[in-house]
Amino acid sequence: MNVIRFENHQCRKVLKYLDAYIDNELTVETTQETLSHLETCADCKAALDDRLRVRAGLRNAVRRETAPPQLRENVRATLRRGSMAGRYWLSAASVLLAVGLIGFAVLRPWNNSPTIAKGPQTVTDNTLILTVGLNDHVHCTIEKDFAHKNLSNEQMAGLLGPDYAGLVPVIREKIGAGYEIAIGHRCKYQGREYIHFVLRKGDTAFSLVLTKKNGESFTRDPRLIALEASGVSLYQTNLQKHEVAAFETRDHLVYIVSEMPAAENLEVAARLALPVKEFIGRMEG
Amino acid sequence: MLFGRKPKLEDFEAAALPHLNDLYRTARRVLMDPTEAEDLVQEAFLQAWKSFHRFELGTNCRAWLFKILFHVIQHHRRKMARFGTGFDDETIIENTLAYQAPVPEELRDEDFIAAMDKLPPAYREAVLLVDVEEFAYREVAEMVGIPVGTVMSRLSRGRALLRKELADQAAAYGIGNQETKEVRGKA
DSSP: OOEEEOOSHHHHHHHHHHHHHHTTOSOHHHHHHHHHHHHHOHHHHHHHHHHHHHHHHHHHHHHTOOOOHHHHHHHHHHHHHTSOOOHHHHHHHHHHHHHHHHHHHHHOSSOOOOSSOOSSOSHHHHHHHHHHHHHHIIIIIITTTGGGOOOOHHHHHHHHOHHHHTHHHHHHHHSOTTEEEEEEEEEEETTEEEEEEEEEETTEEEEEEEEEOSSOOOOOOTTTEEEEETTEEEEEEEETTEEEEEEEOSSEEEEEEESSOHHHHHHHHHHHHHHHHHHHHHHHO | OOSSSSOOHHHHHHHHGGGHHHHHHHHHHHHSOHHHHHHHHHHHHHHHHHTGGGOOBTBOHHHHHHHHHHHHHHHHHHHHTOOOOSGGGHHHHHHHHTSOOOOOSOOOHHHHHHHHHTSOHHHHHHHIIIIITOOOHHHHHHHHTSOHHHHHHHHHHHHHHHHHHHHHHHHHHTOSTTTSOEEESOO
């Protein structure tokens, strides 16, 4: 039997961090330290793999369970009634409710279109797509206060992984004088993974955010398209006091999010859009 | 306000109902009772609709709904006065975690569900919200109304207990004892 003993001080330290490590909740420095140790320690790597395997298995198992088919209609009936009915009333009246809902669908007193969003197809949905990038900026740049970091290309390459590390020199070259990269890393928010660069000009921090599409696609809306050049349509709007510019590739959404004036935000987005799009295009094949 | 005017039920449903499955499966595993889970999910949606005028664009609708769901669940537990955290046996848990058995490679969905259902409720909540629903520690802390440090410790212990339970189940079936590495140490 193969017995592994975690007696090394560094191993004990890393094992203590492993849970927060897999949740992407460690500081950049500790993440880097953990990552370096895992690259050289087979025992800790095995412990990490164990945790990841259990998490994936659990996630799959629990997510297979779906809500009972009648629950959606019961919720909608409750919302229209404006109060909860007792469980026993509900079971006794479930047939009546179903009949009532059919009648409701036919005789709705207000003549609105169907209520469940089918996908990002409206102007509001464009706004929701723009919100995806804003959320990561607020969560990571502002709340984690990464604006004062100053990571090297090598450090960022380690955090970004081989697919996206090549973005660092692209950004450095194209972003323009006076702008710096504070940090480029992978982060996760609301279950969504992001490639996130915190950029800086003087005291102003802003974000370049990439995330893989999850069924989203912008609906072409001239009111939101701030700029079109070289086949890139840049959408921009103001959300929650932030300027959010974005474009899409086949598989990615890319954002510039800041509290800079709209024109300056758009200018930065315009400088980065084409080279970043070309970089992603090579990756997407 | 989300839409800058009196909210419409249609807008609320479009924003909230896509999360129905996520809320239900969490309530189902937290409460261990499908009928109770259905009732409390309905109550949570009703409460959410009543406060929808305070919901702001740019904030996370899913996290907001989960927060309301846990508020409803906690209120329900107080009413029923039958919720124990399972922390009375803290020492037993500490001793249990001192030895980490290997987790076998071959596990079925029902093994994970059975192991999850055996966790003390507070640990189960933390594991569900982070591992299955992928919320950040800070979001879980806000939802459940506990400090972030408590989320971390419940999660860490919950995960360790889960690994132990899975290993014990597998050992009971005679799976994985010979070939899987034995891992010792307090993880």
